[in-house]
Amino acid sequence: MVSVTRSPVNSSLTESFSGAATIRAFRAQERFTHYNDGKIEANQKFYYPEVVSASWLFCRLEGLANVLIVLASLFSVIFRDSINPGLVGLSLTYALTFQLDIFFLTRFAIKYGKRTLMNLNISPQIHRRP
Numbered sequence: 723m724v725s726v727t728r729s730p731v732n733s734s735l736t737e738s739f740s741g742a743a744t745i746r747a748f749r750a751q752e753r754f755t756h757y758n759d760g761k762i763e764a765n766q767k768f769y770y771p772e773v774v775s776a777s778w779l780f781c782r783l784e785g786l787a788n789v790l791i792v793l794a795s796l797f798s799v800i801f802r803d804s805i806n807p808g809l810v811g812l813s814l815t816y817a818l819t820f821q822l823d824i825f826f827l828t829r830f831a832i833k834y835g836k837r838t839l840m841n842l843n844i845s846p847q848i849h850r851r852p
Contacts, residue, residue, distance in 0.1 A: 725840070727765040734761050776832070783828060787821035 738745065738754050745754050794817040798810040 723768040727761075727768055731758070731761045731765050734758055779828070780825065783824055784821070787817075787824055790820065791817045 735758060738758060745751060791814070794813050798805060798813065802810075
């Protein structure tokens with residue numbers, strides 16, 4: 723829905739910019755401002771929940787990754803006499819890298835899911851008989 727409501731905003735702004743001289747000539751700035759504001763508000767009704775849910779998800783993922791880093795650190799401190807320091811550094815490096823990998827894989831999965839959903843929504847419209 724975000725892309726569906728974003729398209730009219732982009733086209734309306736493009737048309738307003740290209741016809742700015744005409745809009746000023748007819749003194750219709752207020753009307754076009756209110757018209758564009760309405761389109762932006764309609765877009766924000768769908769965009770804001772998407773941003774909030776993504777922030778919530780990444781906050782939880784960051785918490786889980788931080789727990790993993792803390793556990794790796796505690797494990798290395800508790801067993802410091804029996805573990806090679808090189809392995810401790812390697813495990814902490816992998817824990818930090820794992821945090822970034824989780825973020826990138828999640829972001830990729832979300833984008834892939836959005837594209838798939840968009841394609842599923844477009845498919846019936848393409849195969850519709852006139």
